[in-house]
Amino acid sequence: MGKFVLIPRPTIERLPIYLRSLTQLDENGVEVISSEELGRILGITSVQIRKDLSYFGEFGRRGVGYDVSELIQQITEILGVDCPNKLAIVGAGNLGQALARYEGFQEYGFILAAIFDSDPAKIGTEVAGQQVLAAEYIPEVVRSLGVKIGVITVPAAAAQEVATQLVSAGVRAIWNFAPVRIEAPPEVEVRQENLSVGLLALSYYIAQSG
Amino acid sequence: MGKFVLIPRPTIERLPIYLRSLTQLDENGVEVISSEELGRILGITSVQIRKDLSYFGEFGRRGVGYDVSELIQQITEILGVDCPNKLAIVGAGNLGQALARYEGFQEYGFILAAIFDSDPAKIGTEVAGQQVLAAEYIPEVVRSLGVKIGVITVPAAAAQEVATQLVSAGVRAIWNFAPVRIEAPPEVEVRQENLSVGLLALSYYIAQSG
Numbered sequence: 001m002g003k004f005v006l007i008p009r010p011t012i013e014r015l016p017i018y019l020r021s022l023t024q025l026d027e028n029g030v031e032v033i034s035s036e037e038l039g040r041i042l043g044i045t046s047v048q049i050r051k052d053l054s055y056f057g058e059f060g061r062r063g064v065g066y067d068v069s070e071l072i073q074q075i076t077e078i079l080g081v082d083c084p085n086k087l088a089i090v091g092a093g094n095l096g097q098a099l100a101r102y103e104g105f106q107e108y109g110f111i112l113a114a115i116f117d118s119d120p121a122k123i124g125t126e127v128a129g130q131q132v133l134a135a136e137y138i139p140e141v142v143r144s145l146g147v148k149i150g151v152i153t154v155p156a157a158a159a160q161e162v163a164t165q166l167v168s169a170g171v172r173a174i175w176n177f178a179p180v181r182i183e184a185p186p187e188v189e190v191r192q193e194n195l196s197v198g199l200l201a202l203s204y205y206i207a208q209s210g
Numbered sequence: 211m212g213k214f215v216l217i218p219r220p221t222i223e224r225l226p227i228y229l230r231s232l233t234q235l236d237e238n239g240v241e242v243i244s245s246e247e248l249g250r251i252l253g254i255t256s257v258q259i260r261k262d263l264s265y266f267g268e269f270g271r272r273g274v275g276y277d278v279s280e281l282i283q284q285i286t287e288i289l290g291v292d293c294p295n296k297l298a299i300v301g302a303g304n305l306g307q308a309l310a311r312y313e314g315f316q317e318y319g320f321i322l323a324a325i326f327d328s329d330p331a332k333i334g335t336e337v338a339g340q341q342v343l344a345a346e347y348i349p350e351v352v353r354s355l356g357v358k359i360g361v362i363t364v365p366a367a368a369a370q371e372v373a374t375q376l377v378s379a380g381v382r383a384i385w386n387f388a389p390v391r392i393e394a395p396p397e398v399e400v401r402q403e404n405l406s407v408g409l410l411a412l413s414y415y416i417a418q419s420g
Contacts, residue, residue, distance in 0.1 A: 013407050013411060080413040080414055081413055085416070093308070094307040094308035094311065095308035098305035101304060108413075110406075148416055172415075175409065193408055195312055198403055199295075199385065200223075201219070201222050202359055202399055203291055203318075203320075203359070203383075204290055205399040206358055206399070207290025
């Protein structure tokens with residue numbers, strides 16, 4: 001690895017799904033699995049699975065299948081979760097607190113290094129084992145702790161200012177939940193989360209099924 | 211419309227993005243837009259945009275572009291957001307409260323009809339203008355209000371029981387945030403939300419860019 005490979009986003013988003021399923025199989029003592037079997041478990045076609053995994057080289061053996069523990073190790077490395085990733089959350093409202101407490105993150109070695117808010121009523125309270133820090137400490141704390149991922153859960157009006165602070169403090173990626181597009185230099189990856197998309201997809205299915 | 215069309219999920223998930231951008235263009239007085247212009251605004255290739263919209267028939271005119279207000283109306287109908295959609299949230303913890311207060315939902319006509327919890331400390335408190343109701347009222351309230359979408363934000367251990375109650379109360383779709391796969395009859399669309407996917411995608415980009 002190491003070289004940047006341009007992989008379609010849907011493929012990247014399926015990797016965690018593969019990883020979770022493979023980890024369960026591994027725990028159940030399964031050593032080898034075919035793309036067909038994995039496909040049946042996940043409801044994804046075996047063609048899609050083979051295509052997704054082909055971006056990363058030749059894992060499977062034709063007619064035999066994938067070595068489960070080898071594949072787990074490869075996907076873990078590809079996703080960069082073989083070593084812990086530190087993140088900081090800015091905005092200790094409901095969403096920020098929900099994310100801070102989300103169990104799924106620890107599963108992949110994400111560590112909540114700090115949580116910030118500008119509301120004096122929230123500063124100093126404890127969320128997920130962390131004291132909420134004043135937003136003015138973002139530059140100092142984020143840099144000194146080596147935080148790589150900034151999570152923005154502040155109102156739209158404050159999002160860009162927070163993003164700018166996070167970028168100057170050295171984060172490599174921003175996960176933005178504020179319903180506004182933020183600007184960042186090209187070397188910082190920005191993921192714009194739009195929670196409405198989930199509801200709209202469901203609304204679509206309801207509308208189509210009459 | 212009316213007939214069910216099997217459209218790839220990534221296409222469906224781009225429709226809200228098109229809708230948001232087209233609505234802004236419409237507000238700015240833009241009447242016609244080409245797939246190239248829309249692509250530049252959104253950072254999506256014009257080929258992809260034309261392919262996405264082709265599932266729904268012949269909207270654009272070659273060499274002219276798309277009629278903005280017509281396209282807005284079509285996408286609105288396709289997504290089923292031309293009339294209000296009622297939803298109920300089960301689980302009034304941080305995530306449930308964050309979703310109840312999320313402004314983006316109202317934008318598309320989603321209405322929070324009810325919110326439930328089993329914790330006596332939460333029952334009777336107000337969230338987003340709704341009194342939190344005891345979970346035992348799910349069947350009665352969901353059915354009588356005609357709720358179509360159930361949102362599950364309870365711990366994993368309680369998710370299946372809640373899903374079963376929502377299904378028997380007549381919901382058509384379930385949006386599950388609990389980190390566990392739930393079973394529902396085939397006529398009920400289930401969307402399993404995994405918040406880790408966003409972080410893993412960012413972790414991937416950090417790992418790949420060295």
